[in-house]
Amino acid sequence: MGVAVLALCRDMAxxxxxxxxxxxxxxxxxxxTLRLCMIPDVAVPAVDEAIMQFNSAYPAVSLHIxxxxxxxxxxxxxxxxxxxxxxxxxxxxxxxxxxxxGQEAQQLYCVDKAPLLARLxxxxxxxxGEEKRFAPRYFTGESFILTGGDEPRxxxxxxxxxxxARVCPxxxxx
Numbered sequence: 001m002g003v004a005v006l007a008l009c010r011d012m013a014x015x016x017x018x019x020x021x022x023x024x025x026x027x028x029x030x031x032x033t034l035r036l037c038m039i040p041d042v043a044v045p046a047v048d049e050a051i052m053q054f055n056s057a058y059p060a061v062s063l064h065i066x067x068x069x070x071x072x073x074x075x076x077x078x079x080x081x082x083x084x085x086x087x088x089x090x091x092x093x094x095x096x097x098x099x100x101x102g103q104e105a106q107q108l109y110c111v112d113k114a115p116l117l118a119r120l121x122x123x124x125x126x127x128x129g130e131e132k133r134f135a136p137r138y139f140t141g142e143s144f145i146l147t148g149g150d151e152p153r154x155x156x157x158x159x160x161x162x163x164x165a166r167v168c169p170x171x172x173x174x
Contacts, residue, residue: 024060031060037073037082038065044102047086070152088152143167 024031034054038047051063068076074089076082077096085096092098144165159165 029060030058033062033064034084035082036063036065036084036086037068037076038086039070039073039088040067042086043104046101091153143169145170 021032054061055063066076066082070087070089073082073085073087074093074096077085078093086101088104089098144159144167146165146168
């Protein structure tokens with residue numbers, strides 16, 4: 001009997017919780033919460049513009065933003081803990097709909113006094129008969145702190161091809 005009553009209680013609770021949404025829809029008003037999960041440091045102006053336009057068009061909708069690594073963002077959308085995810089993905093999942101909003105360029109940086117900078121500058125000058133452009137092989141002996149289990153497959157594959165991060169002093173844990 002308890003299982004049967006529990007099922008009825010769940011149905012009733014769901015109906016009660018849905019009342020404000022149904023009332024708002026009947027009045028032609030959109031309200032509720034939009035749950036967005038995204039990676040940190042998204043530098044795509046279209047995202048900022050879309051958030052501002054959404055807020056103007058639907059002022060009764062509150063926006064809840066969670067910041068998470070890319071893999072956790074995807075998992076949050078798949079579980080239904082987030083309505084929208086903004087992230088990269090290494091494999092397109094059948095359960096999700098993808099919309100490209102921009103592209104990100106990965107760059108390497110070093111301080112002015114780094115020995116690597118002097119080697120790169122010398123390599124840029126070139127040797128007779130050698131092409132005068134940057135080549136990834138100059139990073140093969142350098143140390144890299146790896147991103148751990150949240151590293152996109154493309155970055156892992158690039159490191160394997162170029163030989164980057166054969167010297168690994170640490171891993172980033174999140």
